[in-house]
Amino acid sequence: MSSMPADELTVAPTRSGPRRRLVVLVVVLTVGVLLVDQLTKVWALANLLETARRPLLGDLLGLRLVFNPGAALSIATGMTWVLTLIACAVVVVVVRVSRRLGSTGWAIALGLLLGGALGNLVDRLIREPGFGRGHVIDFIAYANVFVGNVADIAIVTAAALVVLQALRGIRLDGTREHTEPEHGSPKHAEPAPAELEHGEHGPDAPGADG
Template structure:
C-alpha cells in the first residue's frame, strides 16, 4: 500500500492536471470512435453528478472516510487482496477529496475534474476507477474470507 497509494494518487492528479490544461469544456476529443472520448467536466456532486447541492457534505464525508481508512482499515489489513482494495480506495478517495478541497469555487466546495467519457455510460476520472475497482476487489475479498 505504501507504494501503490502514492502512485495511483499521483496518476489521478497528473491526469486531471493534463485534462484541465489541454481540454476545453464542451469540446470533447474522440479517442476510440463511437466509444471513448476525453471530455472535460467539473462535477460538484457525487457519481453521475448526483447530489450537486451537497458538495460540502460530500467533502466532509470523504474526509471522514479517508481518516477512517487510514486510521482503522489500513493497519488491520492481513491479505494482499484486501491491501490492494483498501489501497485503491484510499487513493481514489484522496484524489477526489483533493479536488473538493483545492479546486474552484473553494475549500469544501471544489468541483471534481472528470474527463473520461464512455458512450452511454458516464464521465469519470482515475480516482473514480480506483474507487470502483476497490469496491469490486473488496467484494471478492469478503466472499473469499467468508469461505475460510
C-alpha cells in the same frame, strides 16, 4: 530472572513483518493513484475543452472536460460539503482498518480506495469555487453515460476487489470465515492399532477364534 519462551520470541516478527509489508503496499498504491490522478487532471485542464469531445474509441470512449460539483453521474449536485465530509470519513476509516491488515487482496483494495478518495478530496479542497466546495475534474467520457477520472477507476476497482474478497470469505486480517482443510478434502482415518493387530480377521470375523 525469567526468560521468555523461544516460541514467543519468534511469533512476533513473523506477524509484524508481513503486516508491515502490507501497510507499505497500501501506502505505495495510495501515493501512486493520487499522483496519477492529479497529473492527469492537470493535463486535462491544459488540453481539453468543456465544449468539445475528443473521441478515442468512437462513441464508446472519449475525452471531455467536466467540472463536477457532485458525485459520480453528477449525483448530489449542490451537496459538495457533504461529499467532502464523506470523503474525509472514508480516508479516516481506511487508515484505521489498515492496522489490522493480513491479506494482500485487502491491502490492494484499501490502497486503491484510499488513493481514489484522496484524489477527489484534493479537488474538493483546493479547486474552485472554494475550500471544501471545489468541483472535481472529470475527463474520461464513457459513451454518453457519464464522465469520470482516474480516481473513480481506482474506487470502482477497489469496490470489485472488496466484493471478491467477501465472496471468497477472506477477512481483513487474512483469515477465512470457514476453516478449510489445508490439503483439500480430509484424509481417511488411519486404522486403529487393534484393527492392525487383527488384520482382516477381527474378533468377530469367521475363523478368528480357531
